Amino acid sequence: MRQFLPTRSDEPMYWLMFGAGGMVASIVLPAIVVVLIAAGLTSDDLQHGVLNLGQVASIFSNWFLSLVVFGVVFLLSFYALHRMHHSSHDFGIHSKLTWYIAYGSAAAVSFISLGLQLLMYVKFF
Amino acid sequence: MEATQKTMKVTVLRYRPEQDKEPWEQTFDVPYHKDTSVLEALFYIKDNFEPSLSFRWSCRMAVCGSCGMMVNGVPHLACKTFLRDYEGKDMKIEPLANFPIERDLVVDLSDLIEKIERIKPYIIPDAKNANMPLNKNFKQTPMQMEAYLQFAQCINCGCCYAACPQYKLNPKFIGPAALTLLYRYNTDNRDAGAKLRAPFLNSEEGAWSCTFVGYCSEVCPKHVDPSSAIQLGKKMSATDYVFNMIKPEH
Amino acid sequence: MSEVKSFRKPYNPPVKKMTWWLENSFYTKYMIREGTAVLALFAVLEIVFGIFMLALCDIGPIPTLSGIAPYAWYLQNFLGNPVIIALNVVVLVSQLYHAITWFALMPSAVRVFMNKNSTELLPRWIITAGLYAALAGATVVILGVAFLTV
Numbered sequence: 018m019r020q021f022l023p024t025r026s027d028e029p030m031y032w033l034m035f036g037a038g039g040m041v042a043s044i045v046l047p048a049i050v051v052v053l054i055a056a057g058l059t060s061d062d063l064q065h066g067v068l069n070l071g072q073v074a075s076i077f078s079n080w081f082l083s084l085v086v087f088g089v090v091f092l093l094s095f096y097a098l099h100r101m102h103h104s105s106h107d108f109g110i111h112s113k114l115t116w117y118i119a120y121g122s123a124a125a126v127s128f129i130s131l132g133l134q135l136l137m138y139v140k141f142f
Numbered sequence: 143m144e145a146t147q148k149t150m151k152v153t154v155l156r157y158r159p160e161q162d163k164e165p166w167e168q169t170f171d172v173p174y175h176k177d178t179s180v181l182e183a184l185f186y187i188k189d190n191f192e193p194s195l196s197f198r199w200s201c202r203m204a205v206c207g208s209c210g211m212m213v214n215g216v217p218h219l220a221c222k223t224f225l226r227d228y229e230g231k232d233m234k235i236e237p238l239a240n241f242p243i244e245r246d247l248v249v250d251l252s253d254l255i256e257k258i259e260r261i262k263p264y265i266i267p268d269a270k271n272a273n274m275p276l277n278k279n280f281k282q283t284p285m286q287m288e289a290y291l292q293f294a295q296c297i298n299c300g301c302c303y304a305a306c307p308q309y310k311l312n313p314k315f316i317g318p319a320a321l322t323l324l325y326r327y328n329t330d331n332r333d334a335g336a337k338l339r340a341p342f343l344n345s346e347e348g349a350w351s352c353t354f355v356g357y358c359s360e361v362c363p364k365h366v367d368p369s370s371a372i373q374l375g376k377k378m379s380a381t382d383y384v385f386n387m388i389k390p391e392h
Numbered sequence: 393m394s395e396v397k398s399f400r401k402p403y404n405p406p407v408k409k410m411t412w413w414l415e416n417s418f419y420t421k422y423m424i425r426e427g428t429a430v431l432a433l434f435a436v437l438e439i440v441f442g443i444f445m446l447a448l449c450d451i452g453p454i455p456t457l458s459g460i461a462p463y464a465w466y467l468q469n470f471l472g473n474p475v476i477i478a479l480n481v482v483v484l485v486s487q488l489y490h491a492i493t494w495f496a497l498m499p500s501a502v503r504v505f506m507n508k509n510s511t512e513l514l515p516r517w518i519i520t521a522g523l524y525a526a527l528a529g530a531t532v533v534i535l536g537v538a539f540l541t542v
Contacts, residue, residue, distance in 0.1 A: 157403055159399055159400060159401035159402070159403070160399040160401075164403065165403060165405075215415065215416060216416075239405075242402035242403060242404050243402060243403040243404075243405070244400065244402055250402050283509075284511045285505060285508075285509060285510065285511050287511075288505070288511040288513075289505075307412060307413065307419060307422075310407055310412060311407065311409065311412075353426075354497065354500075355418075355419070355422045356422070356497065356500075357418050357419070357422075359500075360418065367500070369500060370500035370501070370503065373500050373501040374501065374503055376501075377501065
């Protein structure tokens with residue numbers, strides 16, 4: 018008797034990225050947000066405040082650190098949008114459109130970051 | 143001096159398909175002592191107040207899985223839930239959630255049974271052992287047994303399906319008990335049938351409908367931890383996916 | 393075949409597709425946990441916005457005030473804005489909640505035995521503690537680099 022077998026889902030690919038991104042979010046994001054808050058609080062001092070121009074220039078002129086920043090942006094955006102896409106189902110929204118919006122946005126954010134970082138690397142350094 | 147008998151206000155959801163359009167509530171004052179279970183409260187109601195009240199039960203000791211029902215909105219086994227833990231509150235007993243109600247506290251569990259049967263819940267030996275004589279048996283070390291034993295404790299009570307919001311929102315989801323049993327057989331070293339079970343695990347209705355809410359593990363009366371089995375099943379499925387990308391089977 | 397009429401009429405209770413998670417505190421905490429992803433997305437967008445403003449700058453051999461105006465605006469008028477600072481504090485709290493729930497659940501996905509012949513599983517608390525140690529270590533490194541190289 019031929020049994021109707023269900024098709025394989027492509028979910029694993031997105032789940033693995035979600036897992037990596039969730040791990041990154043839990044390990045480094047709290048510290049990064051503290052840095053962003055500190056940068057806001059010390060923003061009056063453009064020379065020696067947190068995330069001053071000299072500091073960020075030295076990050077984005079270093080190809081390795083720049084790659085790390087891109088990796089974090091890439092993984093975090095896929096993590097967050099994957100979770101939001103599944104949450105839309107939990108809120109009763111059952112449209113394939115959320116899949117395209119979620120992963121499309123994640124890809125867009127990643128590309129934009131990559132593009133801007135390459136532009137900076139070429140333009141300034 | 144006799145102590146006054148404690149009573150609890152117990153509301154039960156009733157439904158008689160031949161008479162009722164919808165379920166309705168009926169309330170009783172049930173006397174109890176420190177050992178009275180919800181099942182015993184239901185016996186008291188049936189014996190003294192409402193003979194037509196219908197509910198499933200069998201072993202009275204949390205091994206058969208018959209008496210799953212909602213107590214104050216949480217899935218429980220009636221024989222293992224005690225009125226003393228609800229002292230000072232009212233108790234509401236409803237049929238197990240996410241299943242069609244047949245009559246009173248009896249639900250139609252056929253979807254649960256079909257899904258458990260679907261995932262091939264039996265040892266599928268490899269070619270070498272396929273025709274092992276009946277007077278020979280597998281030897282299994284304690285660790286080989288430990289690898290799957292916890293997940294084999296499921297009594298098919300359905301509490302995990304009542305707890306799972308993904309099953310509530312999508313009844314096509316294979317569900318916690320079936321996926322746990324799938325994992326149980328995949329990790330049994332006597333079994334070689336993982337490939338045959340893979341389509342069910344890897345499908346959208348398989349492990350990938352689960353979002354790790356974790357409520358199934360919270361309510362499981364046998365501490366099987368189905369949500370853990372499903373996450374481990376996701377890892378199995380993801381590994382299989384990556385290998386299939388690198389070296390496709392077809 | 394039996395000629396007895398069936399009186400079965402199974403009743404399917406209505407499913408609250410949008411508000412089921414309000415009925416039960418376990419479900420509500422789950423939705424909050426999932427909701428932290430929105431704030432994580434906000435944090436990512438903040439960072440990319442900063443990268444964008446930095447890329448707009450004109451950093452020649454001698455940086456001028458007008459040349460670095462876009463990034464200065466980002467620091468002073470965006471990150472420095474009290475509303476954004478308050479929002480970032482909320483983001484911080486939400487990401488800590490994400491970390492706490494993530495670390496608590498990770499042992500469910502990591503089921504390993506102590507050694508090759510043991511029937512004892514690696515205890516859950518060790519996995520969770522290891523992840524907290526990683527969080528602590530990464531925080532020390534990131535904050536150290538951020539505050540000591542200004």
